[in-house]
Amino acid sequence: MYEWGANDNCSGSAAIIEAVGALNDLIGSGVLPRPKRSIRVWLGFELYGSMAYTVHNLERLQNRTIACVCCDTPAENYDLSTTALSISMNFNACPSFTDAVFPEIARRYYSRYSPYKLWKTRPFRSGIDNFFGDPMIGVPLNAVTMNNGGHLHHNSMDTIDKTDPRTLRDLSILNAAYLYYIANAGYDEIPFLANLASEHGMGIILGKMTEMQTRLFGVTDEEMLGKLLADGVRVIDYYTDLQKQALERIERLVPENKRGEAGKLLKPYIDGIDEYGGLMVKQFRDAVKGKSKRESIK
Numbered sequence: 001m002y003e004w005g006a007n008d009n010c011s012g013s014a015a016i017i018e019a020v021g022a023l024n025d026l027i028g029s030g031v032l033p034r035p036k037r038s039i040r041v042w043l044g045f046e047l048y049g050s051m052a053y054t055v056h057n058l059e060r061l062q063n064r065t066i067a068c069v070c071c072d073t074p075a076e077n078y079d080l081s082t083t084a085l086s087i088s089m090n091f092n093a094c095p096s097f098t099d100a101v102f103p104e105i106a107r108r109y110y111s112r113y114s115p116y117k118l119w120k121t122r123p124f125r126s127g128i129d130n131f132f133g134d135p136m137i138g139v140p141l142n143a144v145t146m147n148n149g150g151h152l153h154h155n156s157m158d159t160i161d162k163t164d165p166r167t168l169r170d171l172s173i174l175n176a177a178y179l180y181y182i183a184n185a186g187y188d189e190i191p192f193l194a195n196l197a198s199e200h201g202m203g204i205i206l207g208k209m210t211e212m213q214t215r216l217f218g219v220t221d222e223e224m225l226g227k228l229l230a231d232g233v234r235v236i237d238y239y240t241d242l243q244k245q246a247l248e249r250i251e252r253l254v255p256e257n258k259r260g261e262a263g264k265l266l267k268p269y270i271d272g273i274d275e276y277g278g279l280m281v282k283q284f285r286d287a288v289k290g291k292s293k294r295e296s297i298k
Helices: 010-028 048-056 058-064 098-113 165-184 187-218 222-253 256-295
Strands: 068-071 085-088 119-122 141-145
Touching: 010 068, 010 165, 048 058, 068 165, 085 098, 085 165, 098 119, 098 141, 098 165, 098 187, 141 165, 187 222, 187 256, 222 256
Parallel strands: 068 141, 085 119
Antiparallel strands: 085 141
């Protein structure tokens, strides 16, 4: 609440309040059933305020918080090609199925209501209130923003007339849809979420294999080839393990006494990721062997 201007981040705070206010109205009027869990809002001084909150509420975060969203800025002009919704992923130390959920909600929303609008995912980045995913705290967290990187950032020219209401609409709706779904998700949602996370995970693993395979074009001698083979296998195995952990964290949605049953439901999906990772390692090894044979590199 204490940044310079409207886009960053008074209107971001407004989007959060609008999201929970709309949900409260829908629940109060009976349009939506009350979710299984509460939805809490935290507005404060960026980083310093949330660090203080963490110190005083660590047990709540570690044991009773399913997921978080960090909602940062809307944008000045919805129609600019540079104004795109950006969804930051959890960082690798705390992988989560939520990296598949928020993008799926964004995909469905934009395909229906604004099919030509740009949106993207990006790796974890620091500097905002999204450190709750640190393993010492352990809350899955995605950060969303529509800031177009313009000249208004942290600037006294950032006044309310330069905030496009349509960007506030998108942020409010996406936050509300995601928060309500996560607040109400339980045992019955496990198969859908596991499918979603598996598809997302396979895409990540395939991307890493392709990235390593592309590096083969620059290999000119046996030392480079040997190093790339070792690096490629390590990278594919590493990201395979991350996606398995992300699937395992779906168990957070069920109470302790049902986690054994949830684990049985999740096991085929986890095994499937493991098998897919092994297949990608084999394909990469085959590509390395092919390079070796074609160019007579040992």
